[in-house]
Amino acid sequence: MDVRRRPANPILREKADAGEQLIKPHKSHQHQQQQPPMKASDALPLPLHLTNGLFFTIFFSVMYFLLSRWREKIRNSIPLHVVTLSELVAVLSLIASVIYLLGFFGIGFVQTLISRPNPDGWDVEDENTEQFLLQEDSRSGTCTTLGCAVPPPPVPSAKGLPKISQPAAKAAMAVEKPAPLITPQDSEEDEEIIKSVVSGKIPSYSLESKLGDCKKAAGIRREALQRITGKSLEGLPLEGFDYESILGQCCEMPVGYVQLPVGIAGPLLLDGREYMVPMATTEGCLVASTNRGCKAIMASGGATSMLLRDGMTRAPVVRFATAKRAAELKFFVEEPMNFETLSVVFNKSSRFARLQSIQCAIAGKNLYMRFSCSTGDAMGMNMVSKGVQNVLDYLQTDFPDMDVIGLSGNFCADKKPAAVNWIEGRGKSVVCEAIIKEEIVKKVLKTEVAALVELNMLKNLTGSAMAGSLGGFNAHASNIVSAVYIATGQDPAQNVESSHCITMMEAVNDGKDLHVSVSMPSIEVGTVGGGTQLASQSACLNLLGVKGANKEEAGANARLLATVVAGSVLAGELSLMSAISAGQLVSSHMKYNRSSKDVTKVAS
Ligand code: ADP
Numbered sequence: 001m002d003v004r005r006r007p008a009n010p011i012l013r014e015k016a017d018a019g020e021q022l023i024k025p026h027k028s029h030q031h032q033q034q035q036p037p038m039k040a041s042d043a044l045p046l047p048l049h050l051t052n053g054l055f056f057t058i059f060f061s062v063m064y065f066l067l068s069r070w071r072e073k074i075r076n077s078i079p080l081h082v083v084t085l086s087e088l089v090a091v092l093s094l095i096a097s098v099i100y101l102l103g104f105f106g107i108g109f110v111q112t113l114i115s116r117p118n119p120d121g122w123d124v125e126d127e128n129t130e131q132f133l134l135q136e137d138s139r140s141g142t143c144t145t146l147g148c149a150v151p152p153p154p155v156p157s158a159k160g161l162p163k164i165s166q167p168a169a170k171a172a173m174a175v176e177k178p179a180p181l182i183t184p185q186d187s188e189e190d191e192e193i194i195k196s197v198v199s200g201k202i203p204s205y206s207l208e209s210k211l212g213d214c215k216k217a218a219g220i221r222r223e224a225l226q227r228i229t230g231k232s233l234e235g236l237p238l239e240g241f242d243y244e245s246i247l248g249q250c251c252e253m254p255v256g257y258v259q260l261p262v263g264i265a266g267p268l269l270l271d272g273r274e275y276m277v278p279m280a281t282t283e284g285c286l287v288a289s290t291n292r293g294c295k296a297i298m299a300s301g302g303a304t305s306m307l308l309r310d311g312m313t314r315a316p317v318v319r320f321a322t323a324k325r326a327a328e329l330k331f332f333v334e335e336p337m338n339f340e341t342l343s344v345v346f347n348k349s350s351r352f353a354r355l356q357s358i359q360c361a362i363a364g365k366n367l368y369m370r371f372s373c374s375t376g377d378a379m380g381m382n383m384v385s386k387g388v389q390n391v392l393d394y395l396q397t398d399f400p401d402m403d404v405i406g407l408s409g410n411f412c413a414d415k416k417p418a419a420v421n422w423i424e425g426r427g428k429s430v431v432c433e434a435i436i437k438e439e440i441v442k443k444v445l446k447t448e449v450a451a452l453v454e455l456n457m458l459k460n461l462t463g464s465a466m467a468g469s470l471g472g473f474n475a476h477a478s479n480i481v482s483a484v485y486i487a488t489g490q491d492p493a494q495n496v497e498s499s500h501c502i503t504m505m506e507a508v509n510d511g512k513d514l515h516v517s518v519s520m521p522s523i524e525v526g527t528v529g530g531g532t533q534l535a536s537q538s539a540c541l542n543l544l545g546v547k548g549a550n551k552e553e554a555g556a557n558a559r560l561l562a563t564v565v566a567g568s569v570l571a572g573e574l575s576l577m578s579a580i581s582a583g584q585l586v587s588s589h590m591k592y593n594r595s596s597k598d599v600t601k602v603a604s
Contacts, residue, residue, distance in 0.1 A: 059097040062090045190220060197224035205253055214243035214254075222255040242535060250531055262487050262540065263287030268294045269302035270432075270567040277568045278540040279483035286479055286572075289579065293571025296436055296444040296578075303434035303570055305563040309425045310555065311356045311372035312380035312524070314388045317409025318402050319366050326367040329399055330360040333369060345394045349386040352376030352554055359424065361411055368411035370420070376554040379427070379491065379526030381414065413497070421497040422471040427524035428562035432570045433517035441514055445578035449507050449514045455581045456505035471500030474518065475580070480572040481523075484565055488544070489537025490525050497522040498565075503573045518570045525565060527557040 069087055073080055083091075193211075196202040197220060202210065204224065207217035219238055226233055236256040243254055260280045265287050267274035277294070279287050297303050320326045332338050339358065346355040352375055359370040371391070375383045385407060392404055413420055420426075441449050464473045478499035485492050501520045508515045527546050531537050541547040541557075544564055550556035578584075 265290035278487040280486035281483040289575040293575035305432040309429040314384040315370040315411035346387040421522040426522035429521040430566040432566040436514040451581040473502035477501035489531030494524040523562040
């Protein structure tokens with residue numbers, strides 16, 4: 001187990017072996033070190049290895065002698081119990097050597113036990129050294145701070161391994177139970193609840209409703225989890241988060257929250273306005289790179305964006321007895337008069353949901369209807385699902401033989417790569433462009449227009465085509481999309497289709513300047529609902545000026561956010577493509593990704 005492991009570091013090991021003190025020991029221990037304890041072997045007249053050799057020689061010689069005498073007697077039919085004097089002496093010598101050897105190994109075994117007091121077999125020199133090891137290990141998040149001093153239980157037996165009996169397993173767990181981390185005022189009461197959760201008497205999911213205190217529920221669940229698993233959650237913060245704000249909306253059964261750094265790229269000059277773009281990421285270089293792209297865009301007069309389409313989709317799958325009946329429903333929903341009626345039914349589900357189209361696809365007897373609707377400032381998955389449910393209920397009257405297999409039939413398509421999103425779009429479809437001046441390409445991006453155009457053609461277009469890419473005709477759109485999504489409370493799983501992007505680069509103005517554009521057909525964002533209302537994410541939306549619902553025009557905030565995402569992707573594409581074309585990719589990652597010391601040196 002890590003906790004008591006002797007220095008894995010060979011230098012530490014050497015120091016320890018050489019008697020060098022890692023940490024100054026107590027006086028009593030110094031005394032112990034000066035006078036090594038007496039061993040049983042110290043009483044022998046000869047050195048230990050000579051004594052051992054002597055007794056081994058006696059043992060094997062006597063054995064050989066006795067066995068050869070025994071064989072002779074059998075050959076000559078002499079009774080075995082008739083013993084000569086030499087045989088008697090040999091037997092006595094054999095007994096003496098056996099006694100010695102048994103004693104020697106017995107002493108050795110006892111000495112081994114004494115010198116290795118912990119069951120791991122790792123020797124600990126003194127308590128100070130042990131303390132050093134514990135401190136070192138506590139940084140790596142082992143369960144040392146929970147009082148674990150023995151290794152965690154073995155992973156429950158797989159097939160073929162002996163099963164551990166229930167009481168034995170319980171006993172093992174009892175030894176390894178970490179000490180409680182939380183010590184609230186009414187700890188006795190809490191202790192009882194923790195024990196009930198551990199034993200299964202209280203379901204973990206019911207803590208919020210039982211206690212009526214989300215923070216306390218999270219703390220108790222966390223402590224119970226540590227005890228059940230024997231694993232420490234140290235490092236995962238519990239304090240400093242509003243657990244009420246996620247109840248029934250964002251996350252169930254919380255035990256803490258993950259911290260992520262948020263960096264700022266910008267200003268991004270887009271459609272005449274400047275935006276400071278928050279990016280939550282742990283990838284070194286990403287924010288710095290996007291920032292450089294923003295600088296190039298700004299110095300060239302800014303970027304322009306156009307929103308081409310705005311509609312969230314949901315596609316249920318329904319089944320009929322025949323393909324003919326499935327086709328009849330397809331023609332029914334496509335009939336303009338019927339579509340009008342269905343829109344009224346659909347739009348009743350929300351003030352903001354407005355049905356735009358129903359696109360149908362048939363697979364035998366099964367019909368997939370891709371409903372598309374505007375959803376105001378919400379990303380809109382819930383909203384569109386409610387509207388679709390209303391329509392399905394309504395259609396059941398005219399098509400009683402319609403069997404609704406699933407509200408989502410994957411023709412939507414949510415959180416999976418799909419050509420339907422790439423071609424038809426989902427959420428917001430945005431195109432964003434800029435003309436980067438020749439001198440900016442040289443001075444800020446440290447490359448040439450021709451080099452960028454060629455790289456884009458061979459990498460983002462041809463290379464992605466060779467790879468059979470679906471919507472991946474870009475350098476790293478998903479990097480920027482994910483970082484902005486996490487910072488602003490979007491659903492990061494929708495990064496899959498939201499990162500669909502084709503990056504185009506072309507030499508313009510007599511081949512001097514660079515026209516760069518990103519076309520992104522399925523940016524799925526919202527400024528209300530989901531994670532957008534949480535404090536940190538809400539602050540990032542506020543920074544962009546798109547927090548919450550737009551009071552004047554429903555949906556304007558979400559649409560603006562989509563264009564900012566596209567503008568940031570444009571900046572990211574410009575910078576990374578430039579780094580690659582200038583051969584800087586590895587060196588810049590080494591600079592920003594590997595060592596904070598290096599970054600400081602570079603900055604200074
Ligand atoms: P989603 O549909 O993105 O999953 P929700 O289910 O939380 O998000 O729906 C958004 C909620 O916010 C709805 O209840 C809606 O009525 C409300 N809302 C308030 N203002 C707006 C707005 N401007 N645009 C969209 N929804 C809004």
